[in-house]
Amino acid sequence: MAAIGKIRSWGPTLVAVIGLALFAFIAEELFRSCQATSNEQRQQVGQVLGEKISVQDFQAMVDEYQEVLKVTQGRDNFTEEELNRLKDQVWNEFVQQTIIAKECEKLGLTVTDEELQNVLIEGTHPMLRQTPFVNQQTNRFDLASLQRFLNEYKNVQTQNAQYAEQYQALYKYWQWIEKNLRTQTLAMKYQTLLQGCFMSNPVAAKANFDDQNLMSSIVLASMPYADINDNDVTVEDADLKAKFNETKEMYKQDIETRDIKYVSYQVLPSEADRAALMATMQEAQKSLEEGAAPADVNRKAQSQVAYTGFAVTRSALPSDIAAKVDSMAVGATSAPFETTSDNTLNVVKLLAKSQMPDSIEYRFISVGGETIEAARATADSICQALKAGAVFDSIASKYGQNGQKQWMTSAMYEKSPVIDADSKSYIMAVNQLGVNEIKHVELSQSSLVLQVTARKAMVEKYDVAIVKHTIDFSKETYSKAYNNFSQYVSESKDVDALEQNATKYGYRVMDRSDLASYEHNVAGVRGTREAMKWIFDAKKGELSPLYECGNNDHLLVVALTKVHEVGYRDWESLKDVLKQEVLRDKKFNMLSEKLAGVKSIAEAQQKGAKIDTVPQISFSAPVFVQTTGGSEPALSGAVAATKQGEFSKKVIKGNRGAYLFQVEEQKQREGASFDPQAQEQMMKQRAMQYAGRFMQELYQNAKVVDNRYLFF
Numbered sequence: 271m272a273a274i275g276k277i278r279s280w281g282p283t284l285v286a287v288i289g290l291a292l293f294a295f296i297a298e299e300l301f302r303s304c305q306a307t308s309n310e311q312r313q314q315v316g317q318v319l320g321e322k323i324s325v326q327d328f329q330a331m332v333d334e335y336q337e338v339l340k341v342t343q344g345r346d347n348f349t350e351e352e353l354n355r356l357k358d359q360v361w362n363e364f365v366q367q368t369i370i371a372k373e374c375e376k377l378g379l380t381v382t383d384e385e386l387q388n389v390l391i392e393g394t395h396p397m398l399r400q401t402p403f404v405n406q407q408t409n410r411f412d413l414a415s416l417q418r419f420l421n422e423y424k425n426v427q428t429q430n431a432q433y434a435e436q437y438q439a440l441y442k443y444w445q446w447i448e449k450n451l452r453t454q455t456l457a458m459k460y461q462t463l464l465q466g467c468f469m470s471n472p473v474a475a476k477a478n479f480d481d482q483n484l485m486s487s488i489v490l491a492s493m494p495y496a497d498i499n500d501n502d503v504t505v506e507d508a509d510l511k512a513k514f515n516e517t518k519e520m521y522k523q524d525i526e527t528r529d530i531k532y533v534s535y536q537v538l539p540s541e542a543d544r545a546a547l548m549a550t551m552q553e554a555q556k557s558l559e560e561g562a563a564p565a566d567v568n569r570k571a572q573s574q575v576a577y578t579g580f581a582v583t584r585s586a587l588p589s590d591i592a593a594k595v596d597s598m599a600v601g602a603t604s605a606p607f608e609t610t611s612d613n614t615l616n617v618v619k620l621l622a623k624s625q626m627p628d629s630i631e632y633r634f635i636s637v638g639g640e641t642i643e644a645a646r647a648t649a650d651s652i653c654q655a656l657k658a659g660a661v662f663d664s665i666a667s668k669y670g671q672n673g674q675k676q677w678m679t680s681a682m683y684e685k686s687p688v689i690d691a692d693s694k695s696y697i698m699a700v701n702q703l704g705v706n707e708i709k710h711v712e713l714s715q716s717s718l719v720l721q722v723t724a725r726k727a728m729v730e731k732y733d734v735a736i737v738k739h740t741i742d743f744s745k746e747t748y749s750k751a752y753n754n755f756s757q758y759v760s761e762s763k764d765v766d767a768l769e770q771n772a773t774k775y776g777y778r779v780m781d782r783s784d785l786a787s788y789e790h791n792v793a794g795v796r797g798t799r800e801a802m803k804w805i806f807d808a809k810k811g812e813l814s815p816l817y818e819c820g821n822n823d824h825l826l827v828v829a830l831t832k833v834h835e836v837g838y839r840d841w842e843s844l845k846d847v848l849k850q851e852v853l854r855d856k857k858f859n860m861l862s863e864k865l866a867g868v869k870s871i872a873e874a875q876q877k878g879a880k881i882d883t884v885p886q887i888s889f890s891a892p893v894f895v896q897t898t899g900g901s902e903p904a905l906s907g908a909v910a911a912t913k914q915g916e917f918s919k920k921v922i923k924g925n926r927g928a929y930l931f932q933v934e935e936q937k938q939r940e941g942a943s944f945d946p947q948a949q950e951q952m953m954k955q956r957a958m959q960y961a962g963r964f965m966q967e968l969y970q971n972a973k974v975v976d977n978r979y980l981f982f
Contacts, residue, residue, distance in 0.1 A: 316361070317975040318368040325981045331360050334446060341443045342400060354790045357982055361788075367453050369968050374460055381455045389451060390416070397447055397454070402440070416444070464964065468957040475949040481889040483939040486909050490882045491874035492897040493865065494927040495857040503856050510848045514841040517851070521839040524970050527784040528805055529832035531765060533758075533777045534793045535825045537751045539743040547741060551606035551615045554737045558603045558619040564735035573737045574614070579694065580701075581626060581731035582684040588612075591736055595620050614738050622733040631724035632700050633675045635666045637717045649710045649717035656708050662721060675723055680731070696720075743823070752818075755825040759816045765829045768813065784834065787979040792828065795820045801828055802979045854925075861928035862921045869917060874930045884931075888939075900926035909933065 315328040335356060339345060348356065374380070389395055393411035398404075403419065405412040423437045514521070539547075554571040558564065564577040575588070584592050590609040595618060598604065603619040635652060639645035652665055666673030683689065683697050692713045699711045703722040711718040743751075758775040762768040772779045780793065787806050792798040797819040804814045805828060814828040832843065841848065868874045875881050880897045887893045889910035892903040902924040912918060914936040922929040 314975075314977060315981060316977050317973070318365050319372050319972045321368055323364065328360070328364075328978075328981075331364065332357055334442070335360050337439065338443055338446050341439055350796060354982075357978070358788070361976070361978060365969070365972070365974055366965065367457075369965070369972050370457050370460055371453075373968065374456055377460075377463070379456065379459050379463070381452050381459070385455065386448070386452055389455060395451060395454075397451055401444070401447060419444075465954075465958055468954055470950040470953040470957075472946050472950070475946055475953060476944065478953055479942075479944050479949050480938075481910060483942040484888065484910065485885075485937055485939050486887045486912075486914075486933055487883070487885040487935040488887060488909055488931040488933050489871050490884050490895065490897075490905075491868075491871055491879035491930040492882065492895060492927050493861045493877075493879050493929075494898045495854060495861075496898075496926070498857045498860060500853060503853055503860075505849055505852050505856070509852045509856075510845060511841055513848045513852050513855070514844065518838050518841075521844060523834065523836060523839065524974075525786055525788075525976070526806075526836055527786050527834045528830060529781070529783045529834070530785055530792075530805060531768065531779050531781055531829045531831055532793055533768070533772060533779055533827050534795055535751070535755055535777060536820065537743050537748050537823045537825065539741050540747045543744045543747055544741060546744070547615055547739060548606060551617050551737065551739065555603055555606060555617045558617065558735055558737075564619065564621070567735065568737060571617075571737045571739060573739060575736040575738045576688060577735050578686070578689050579733075580684060580689075580697065581622065581624060581733040583628065583680050583729055583731055586680070586684040587732065587734065588736070588738065590614075590616065591618055591734065591738075594618050595623075595732055595734060608741070612740070614740050616739075617737040619735040620732065621735060624731060624733075625728050626701065626731045627725035628727035628729045629677055629679045629725070630700055630722055631675050631677050632703075632720060632722045633662065633666075633673050634711075634721070635662075635669055635671055635673060635719040637669065637719060638715075642715065645717045646710075646712060649712075649719050652719045653708055653710045656719070656721070680729070748823075752825065755827075756816055759813075759827050762813065762827075764813065765811060765831060768827070768829055788976055789979075790982075792826065795824050795826065797821075797824075798826065799979065799982070801826055804828065805830060806979060858921075858923045858928050862923075865921050865928065865930060868930060871917075871930070871932050879930065883934075895924070895926065895929075898924070898926035900924070902926070902929070905929055905931070 313324050313326070315323050315325050317323070336348070336353075339348075339356070390398070390411070390413050393413065395411075398411035401411065401416075403412055403415040404410065405415070419440070423441050550571055554567050554573075557567045557570075565579075567573075568575070568577045584595075587595070590611070594604060594607070594616075598618070598620045600620055600623055604617055606615050606617050608615055637645050637649040637652065639648055655665060656662060663673050678697075678700055683693075689697070695711055695713065696718065699709050699718075699720055700722060703709055703720065705722055705725055708719065708721045711720050754775060755777075758771055758777060762771050769779045782793065785792070785805065787802070789802070792801045792805070798817065801814060801817045801819065808814070808830040810830055810833055812830050814826075814830075817826040817828075818824070819826055834840070834843070864877055865874060865879070868877060871881060882895070882897055884893060884895070887906055887909050889906055891906065892901040893906045893909070894901050895905070902922075904924055905922050908918060908922050909931065912931075912933050914933050916933055918929075918931045922931075
């Protein structure tokens with residue numbers, strides 16, 4: 271009993287201990303759940319209509335499209351700017367396709383396999399014209415050609431590994447085409463359904479035709495707003511707020527933007543840096559003039575253009591070098607010259623200039639052996655047999671080869687930055703041999719028996735030694751610039767100090783309004799993604815750390831000055847814009863009061879209006895008024911609603927002034943004839959253009975989240 275009583279005395283303590291244990295267990299699970307959610311969010315590129323896309327999935331889409339462009343454009347790589355445009359296109363297509371797909375799901379619209387097959391059979395879709403499966407005679411998509419490829423693809427994967435990679439790339443390209451054909455067909459069905467909602471009729475068509483083709487000539491009385499000094503008009507905050515409330519739908523934004531101040535400093539070479547490089551280039555010039563080996567001179571001067579020893583066409587030379595060699599004699603060496611377009615110093619020596627074939631047909635037999643000496647001996651024997659009259663194809667067949675003829679063009683090799691020794695020997699031999707000549711080409715591990723069979727398209731080629739070097743800053747120059755900029759940043763604790771200290775250190779503070787997260791850089795400087803991430807995570811008034819960016823030649827500091835959230839803009843940030851609107855309204859009211867009761871052009875002139883005759887005014891285009899210097903759509907509408915001989919019923923409020931007018935003449939445009947069907951179709955197309963703005967509204971409702979700036 272005593273033990274039971276003791277246990278009971280521990281009751282409250284045990285309850286507390288068990289409660290704490292349960293709380294710890296629940297809190298641990300909650301923490302893990304929150305951590306998992308946070309990690310997931312950190313990996314999200316964006317979200318559309320609740321559909322999330324991870325950075326891995328988005329990158330896969332980008333990679334897929336990049337491979338498509340490699341196939342269609344024959345490209346191996348892309349510049350940073352091209353990749354940015356590619357990523358933008360992939361994102362925009364993802365957003366649009368997601369939105370359209372959701373709308374079609376609500377309406378029950380789909381694209382069946384049968385419909386897709388019909389698109390392939392018809393073969394007129396623009397995307398199909400971009401594929402390799404086009405009949406060259408009919409210039410139409412050839413379904414049979416596609417089917418042959420798909421059958422070959424299956425066989426290649428299992429039988430011929432040599433071509434498997436090429437077929438795989440083309441197969442992936444076709445998969446992309448097929449997927450996008452389906453999405454585009456679905457979008458076309460949606461747009462066709464939408465188009466069916468817009469209708470016209472003969473009565474509306476006739477009225478529209480008359481409005482477009484009724485030409486009016488008027489006598490116009492104008493009173494420009496510019497005649498009233500802005501200082502004579504009182505504008506208060508209450509006026510600005512009222513104007514904002516009246517027009518605030520114009521100032522609604524779908525994405526968050528931010529205003530920043532920034533200082534971007536580009537480190538440039540000092541005079542000492544330029545002098546040191548000039549000395550190197552002058553030494554290169556002297557060495558070339560004295561006959562030193564061009565390859566050795568290039569290596570010593572660290573030239574950006576390697577010397578290959580090949581004579582090349584003019585198009586293969588850098589543009590500045592091509593322009594230089596045009597005026598040079600063979601054997602001449604230029605003095606160092608600067609090219610500002612690529613920021614380089616250059617020295618050029620024209621070693622030779624000759625007429626050579628741009629295209630050469632050749633064939634070869636590759637010869638190997640147990641030792642390199644054995645291969646050489648076999649190749650010599652083959653050369654002797656061929657020179658004695660043996661048939662090339664027969665000997666090639668004996669060594670398991672077909673000896674097939676093939677073409678080599680200058681473009682295949684002359685722009686290569688680096689060419690290995692074997693390739694150089696092989697290319698040099700092809701270029702030097704005459705038609706039907708045979709040569710034994712010794713390679714590092716084997717031999718080639720080479721025969722040139724045709725040469726054509728003779729062009730002028732240049733053997734040029736080029737020493738090209740960018741004008742770079744030294745480590746000392748960069749260190750000095752960095753230390754100065756770092757000191758400036760450390761002394762600037764807030765936005766005001768950033769601006770006040772700028773002049774002292776020789777910098778200039780720049781403003782940028784409405785920076786959006788979908789932009790790829792800050793201040794037009796590449797490599798500023800970390801700065802972008804900081805901007806969209808910072809609070810108003812904060813200063814960023816110092817960023818090293820660009821091509822490792824820019825220093826950047828940023829201050830966040832304002833955040834414009836999704837929704838209506840803050841009216842105070844629009845004061846300048848609103849003030850102009852309020853000034854226009856008040857000036858119109860002042861002029862309207864001045865013109866009150868005026869019933870004729872003569873009376874308007876007595877009130878100070880300027881009189882002009884304006885011919886050929888139609889409802890379809892805004893009239894341009896010379897007196898005020900602006901286009902006035904409201905005036906065009908008022909004239910169209912006034913009959914010939916009548917005076918305007920009220921003062922017209924324009925963009926640049928207040929107007930009264932007298933319609934002198936009205937008549938139909940000469941040569942215009944009414945075609946009911948054509949006019950109805952035109953109205954329908956115009957309605958569709960207006961309806962094309964539906965995507966903007968759908969976008970607004972899709973709650974699009976774009977976090978690409980965190981990753982790309």
